[in-house]
Amino acid sequence: MLPKVNQILYIQVNSIDPDEAQQEYKSRIADVNANYISMEVPIHVGTGRLKRLYAGDQINAYFMTEGGVKNYFNTVVLGFKEEVIRLVLIKPPEPDHITKVQRRNFLRVPAELEIAVKATEQIMFTAITDDVGGGGVSFLCESRVPIKTHDVLSCWLLVPYRNGAIEHANFKGEIVRIKTLENGKLIVMVQFTEIADVERQRIIRYCFERQLDFRKR
Template identity: 50%
Template sequence: MLPKINQTMYIQTETDTEPLTLRSRVADVDNQNIYIEIPLDEKSRKLYRTQTGEKLQVYFFTQEGVKHLFPSVVTGYRKEAVNLVAIRKPELEEITKDQRRSYLRVEANLELAVRIGEKLRFLAITEDVGGGGVSFTCERNRPIVQNGVLTCWLLLNYKGGTIAHAKFEGEVVRVLPIEPDKNLIMMRFQDIADSDQQKIIRFCFERQLDNRKD
């Protein structure tokens, strides 16, 4: 199972003292290389500058939600309208399945109702969602701190016009300033019903399929 064109890929660096998790997308494939868009650092939201010869650990999700991993290395660059990074195409026997529970995450701007404590409520917009958590932006003056717990209601828009809501409690794992007056809040699910989690996973798979068609 090799990654396909337009498929989202996640990359972990091996050369940094603190490994980074990057996100990219497959733009082209040939016999020797996979050509990906310039990766985005998921924490800083900045583009990551790779180096020729840099070793990487790469993973991607199949349509069924199975995580596949393989080692690779940056082999060069290809200049087009959008510059691409070339990484070594793995042999099939180098690709392994991750049997641990892991979830696909997709970029999505969805409406999220947030409650802090019993009184403070506000609306936010997600940056990405997945079966294991969500990230959203909000004004910096909101009293949100790392390790805090928020009660949330997520509005999901499926293909065909159907709508669903998913309720969950999420633990804040990171608060990252991204603009002069905004923070990016990264959460993982602490308490969510299986039925609501499946709604989110279904949305992620639909969005991944749509991205492949773009």
């Protein structure tokens, strides 16, 4: 299902500047057709300032539907259209490329991904995840690592996709549970506390690709 006229589209612009990549903007959709979606010039969600876009800009976007479902998709700026106001034209997504996620029911999948973890300036280590999802991750680490429940961790997750592309997802998360396994290692369960939508979308995309792989087996 594509977004509809007058719906609000929330976007983040892909950028080599990590601060800019995390900024969220919103825009009202003016028109939807087979060739493009037109939207008003986006404004920053926090400051209300206008965001200047350029043809070719890569965008991560989502719109809300009933039940609090976020519909994520990736798109690109095609150009501009001058009417009563200036409109931005973006490429409409294929319906099967829209990822639907209900915030309170994030998909979670088993996954062995590399993750870098920073607990303090002195405590930094790498680990392998046990599972990942849009609401958090769990990872395995050695029992000698000095972490405890309710610690807040800064993490960098390596996210590979089926097409061979690799991205990183950065987030902060709180340890909600630690369990000691029979082999002496710890399994650490982390819930996201700070994560940009563009970072969460990368993880969600990976989860859906993994789910499709499982269904094909």
